[in-house]
Amino acid sequence: MSEFSPISIYLVISPLVSLIPLGVPFPFASNSSTYPEKLSAYECGFDPFGDARSRFDIRFYLVSILFIIPDPEVTFSFPWAVPLNKIDPFGSWSMMAFLLILTIGSLYEWKRGALDWE
Amino acid sequence: MNVPATRKDLMRVNMGPHHPSMHGVLRLIVTLDGEDVIDCEPILGYLHRGMEKIAENRTIIQYLPYVTRWDYLATMFTEAITVNGPEQLGNIQVPKRASYIRIIMLELSRIASHLLWLGPFMADIGAQTPFFYIFRERELIYDLFEAATGMRMMHNYFRIGGVAADLPYGWIDKCLDFCDYFLTGVTEYQKLITRNPIFLKRVEGVGVVGGEEALNWGLSGPMLRASGIQWDLRKVDQYECYYELDWEVQWQKEGDSLARYLVRIGEMTESIKIIQQALEGIPGGPYENLEIRRFDKVKDPEWNDFEYRFISKKPSPAFELAKQELYVRVEAPKGELGIFLIGDAGVFPWRWKIRPPGFINLQILPQLVKRMKLADIMTILGSIDIIMGEVDR
Amino acid sequence: MIKMIMDTTEIQTINPFSRLEVVYGILWTLVPIFGLVLGIIIGVLVIVWLEREISAGIQQRIGPEYAGPLGILQALADGVKLLFKENLLPSRGDARLFSIGPSIAVISILLSYSIIPFGDHLILSDLTIGVFLWIAISSVAPIGLLMSGYGSNNKYSFLGGLRATAQSISYEIPLTLCVLSISLLSNSPSTIDIVEAQSKYGFWGWNLWRQPIGFIIFLCSSLAECERLPFDLPEAEEELVAGYQTEYSGIKFGLFYIASYLNLLVSSLFVTVLYLGGWNLSIAYGFIPKLFDINKAGKVFGTIIGILITLAKTYLFLFIPIATRWTLPRLRMDQLLSLGWKFLLPISLGNLLLTTSFQLLSL
Numbered sequence: 001m002s003e004f005s006p007i008s009i010y011l012v013i014s015p016l017v018s019l020i021p022l023g024v025p026f027p028f029a030s031n032s033s034t035y036p037e038k039l040s041a042y043e044c045g046f047d048p049f050g051d052a053r054s055r056f057d058i059r060f061y062l063v064s065i066l067f068i069i070p071d072p073e074v075t076f077s078f079p080w081a082v083p084l085n086k087i088d089p090f091g092s093w094s095m096m097a098f099l100l101i102l103t104i105g106s107l108y109e110w111k112r113g114a115l116d117w118e
Numbered sequence: 119m120n121v122p123a124t125r126k127d128l129m130r131v132n133m134g135p136h137h138p139s140m141h142g143v144l145r146l147i148v149t150l151d152g153e154d155v156i157d158c159e160p161i162l163g164y165l166h167r168g169m170e171k172i173a174e175n176r177t178i179i180q181y182l183p184y185v186t187r188w189d190y191l192a193t194m195f196t197e198a199i200t201v202n203g204p205e206q207l208g209n210i211q212v213p214k215r216a217s218y219i220r221i222i223m224l225e226l227s228r229i230a231s232h233l234l235w236l237g238p239f240m241a242d243i244g245a246q247t248p249f250f251y252i253f254r255e256r257e258l259i260y261d262l263f264e265a266a267t268g269m270r271m272m273h274n275y276f277r278i279g280g281v282a283a284d285l286p287y288g289w290i291d292k293c294l295d296f297c298d299y300f301l302t303g304v305t306e307y308q309k310l311i312t313r314n315p316i317f318l319k320r321v322e323g324v325g326v327v328g329g330e331e332a333l334n335w336g337l338s339g340p341m342l343r344a345s346g347i348q349w350d351l352r353k354v355d356q357y358e359c360y361y362e363l364d365w366e367v368q369w370q371k372e373g374d375s376l377a378r379y380l381v382r383i384g385e386m387t388e389s390i391k392i393i394q395q396a397l398e399g400i401p402g403g404p405y406e407n408l409e410i411r412r413f414d415k416v417k418d419p420e421w422n423d424f425e426y427r428f429i430s431k432k433p434s435p436a437f438e439l440a441k442q443e444l445y446v447r448v449e450a451p452k453g454e455l456g457i458f459l460i461g462d463a464g465v466f467p468w469r470w471k472i473r474p475p476g477f478i479n480l481q482i483l484p485q486l487v488k489r490m491k492l493a494d495i496m497t498i499l500g501s502i503d504i505i506m507g508e509v510d511r
Numbered sequence: 512m513i514k515m516i517m518d519t520t521e522i523q524t525i526n527p528f529s530r531l532e533v534v535y536g537i538l539w540t541l542v543p544i545f546g547l548v549l550g551i552i553i554g555v556l557v558i559v560w561l562e563r564e565i566s567a568g569i570q571q572r573i574g575p576e577y578a579g580p581l582g583i584l585q586a587l588a589d590g591v592k593l594l595f596k597e598n599l600l601p602s603r604g605d606a607r608l609f610s611i612g613p614s615i616a617v618i619s620i621l622l623s624y625s626i627i628p629f630g631d632h633l634i635l636s637d638l639t640i641g642v643f644l645w646i647a648i649s650s651v652a653p654i655g656l657l658m659s660g661y662g663s664n665n666k667y668s669f670l671g672g673l674r675a676t677a678q679s680i681s682y683e684i685p686l687t688l689c690v691l692s693i694s695l696l697s698n699s700p701s702t703i704d705i706v707e708a709q710s711k712y713g714f715w716g717w718n719l720w721r722q723p724i725g726f727i728i729f730l731c732s733s734l735a736e737c738e739r740l741p742f743d744l745p746e747a748e749e750e751l752v753a754g755y756q757t758e759y760s761g762i763k764f765g766l767f768y769i770a771s772y773l774n775l776l777v778s779s780l781f782v783t784v785l786y787l788g789g790w791n792l793s794i795a796y797g798f799i800p801k802l803f804d805i806n807k808a809g810k811v812f813g814t815i816i817g818i819l820i821t822l823a824k825t826y827l828f829l830f831i832p833i834a835t836r837w838t839l840p841r842l843r844m845d846q847l848l849s850l851g852w853k854f855l856l857p858i859s860l861g862n863l864l865l866t867t868s869f870q871l872l873s874l
Contacts, residue, residue, distance in 0.1 A: 049132065049147075050130065081695045153670075317840050
């Protein structure tokens with residue numbers, strides 16, 4: 001409890017720190033001089049060709065899928081790595097086996113060209 | 119079953135004219151598939167000022183102050199071509215000293231142009247700092263120009279049959295000092311840039327132009343020489359006094375952006391070599407062919423009397439262009455700068471067609487950027503080296 | 512220090528007659544938080560000033576000189592200007608996503624500061640999960656960037672947001688693996704334990720010497736996480752105009768600006784904590800402890816020294832990212848991802864396996 005209470009207060013304070021500046025311009029800066037051209041999307045001085053929210057490149061999605069695999073791996077490793085001196089050799093070496101399997105997995109990904117951006 | 123292939127939604131983006139890396143007001147309509155460039159369509163004309171038409175109702179002397187606005191970074195070359203055309207049309211001799219002064223000015227201008235290519239090119243790749251370094255050296259060149267011509271950028275220095283003024287006292291020493299200093303500057307750039315692994319990764323094999331292809335597209339200048347073709351008009355046409363000096367054509371054979379970079383860096387040091395030799399060997403004598411001041415006006419000019427000198431101070435308003443036509447060209451920093459000139463036995467040219475190197479070199483851009491990455495557009499465009507003032511005229 | 516305060520609050524909560532004192536205790540908790548926030552803001556202003564002066568030095572310019580002595584107040588002046596600027600929302604954009612995006616980026620980075628020890632046990636909350644909190648929270652920032660990129664309804668912004676996300680998740684893994692190796696060495700993810708594990712052999716006890724490969728990978732990945740050159744693709748000026756912040760102006764743009772520098776500051780603070788021995792002076796082993804013995808009575812003095820050492824290390828380290836920013840060109844997207852996935856990831860995995868084997872053998 002004691003170690004989390006400052007951070008939970010901080011959790012409230014830090015949004016305030018970033019949200020208060022957002023409100024400050026309202027009393028000072030008026031939007032009266034705003035006109036439609038000023039608010040249109042910037043595309044080098046021309047009206048944009050269509051909507052920006054079209055389908056995007058599949059490879060960005062692929063990168064995020066690739067990320068999902070090693071990220072839990074690392075997350076699993078934290079509870080193992082920290083009391084490394086407290087767990088028995090069986091536990092530590094079984095985690096090594098886990099890491100090894102994941103290494104083989106990423107080597108496979110590499111081999112299949114999932115890591116190529118071409 | 120007739121299933122249509124999955125339609126790929128391609129993104130069409132306007133790049134320019136208000137874009138940080140469009141080198142002025144070039145507009146590219148780029149079709150993107152994610153990060154890949156599918157198509158690229160350049161749109162020109164945002165800086166069109168009717169330069170060619172304006173020339174048709176100006177005398178050469180009236181037009182001279184305006185030509186520096188074609189390629190405002192290699193100003194001396196535009197002036198040189200503007201006087202070279204009428205000179206060759208009228209078969210006017212240029213005194214040796216004037217020719218040497220012209221060579222020095224042209225090569226200084228070439229260095230200035232290549233410097234202001236290097237900075238933005240590096241900025242296009244993402245390195246901002248070289249921009250400031252090149253301005254350091256470029257300022258010195260412009261100081262030299264200012265000392266000799268009175269103006270830093272728009273000099274109005276060349277005249278038919280010579281130059282407007284002789285070099286001021288001490289200018290040659292100043293210029294020699296600059297040459298020595300500039301070589302250390304080039305070494306510094308090379309230390310900073312040439313072997314940088316990220317730089318090499320970004321430019322090597324990007325925008326490859328083969329020799330055959332370069333010829334077919336009509337490329338010139340460093341674009342052509344980087345593709346393995348040793349074509350330099352200073353050697354080919356032998357204009358001014360370049361044949362009297364010892365220098366070599368800079369060329370590479372790879373044809374990629376790195377080769378173009380190396381060619382331009384090489385040309386800067388080569389230009390310094392030319393300038394140093396020209397400064398050592400500059401002869402005395404007149405800096406202007408005064409005969410042409412009085413062209414076709416006085417039958418027997420009396421030398422050295424009061425009236426002759428008085429007239430010689432003024433530009434000749436009545437310089438007449440013969441009823442002939444010709445194409446003249448110089449090796450500008452960006453490539454072959456040419457003029458097709460038709461005279462009509464009057465003071466105005468009947469036709470003044472400019473062949474801007476940047477415009478011709480730019481044509482290959484859509485082909486080079488296809489199937490490349492978005493970031494490569496900037497690398498390739500930067501390595502082509504265009505000035506929109508010259509492309510649009 | 513804070514822990515002590517917390518303990519007293521806890522004791523007081525047991526006592527039913529001390530409601531007022533509970534409020535008092537909470538107020539006392541607020542003091543270090545506001546101190547931290549103030550410190551962070553000043554730290555960011557200093558970084559902005561440093562960046563400007565160093566870049567000016569590298570580029571042979573003068574840099575800011577008019578706002579305050581040596582232009583120290585330049586960043587503040589810019590911030591005030593941004594604060595008073597008109598609040599623009601793009602007409603076809605999504606107002607909510609557009610407004611929240613920069614805040615999320617700032618909040619997530621601000622939270623990471625809570626686990627940084629500035630001095631001897633001077634930490635906002637000494638969590639047992641420690642650095643893992645940073646890893647977890649810092650992955651929220653790209654969501655904010657993606658939100659703002661999507662909310663702008665601008666192609667450059669959208670591409671920038673996508674790039675930002677792809678880049679930060681790609682470099683997240685090598686970064687985490689490096690942190691994991693450090694936790695292995697210290698047998699704890701707590702930042703305080705990590706610093707104390709480095710305090711034994713002075714200068715040579717730094718994790719920098721035990722994890723040189725890890726240090727370099729950490730440096731590269733944190734540069735990529737901060738979106739600084741050579742990895743500033745999401746806001747690559749020459750390609751995407753300004754990336755996800757193209758449509759932003761006024762204080763929202765200012766928040767992005769602050770977020771990037773906050774991120775830089777927190778990264779170098781973590782470098783200090785993880786690799787450079789944190790608040791320990793770590794030099795001149797002979798006379799410094801004596802100096803501390805003399806001042807043992809003045810605990811405040813020791814704390815101040817600790818803070819100063821941490822900040823000195825951090826700001827000295829900051830010269831590296833600032834100098835690289837003004838020296839190197841930018842990578843291309845495919846090169847960036849292949850560097851992350853094909854080079855840094857295997858190397859950091861190998862580094863982890865090596866560290867683990869050493870630790871297991873030495874048990």
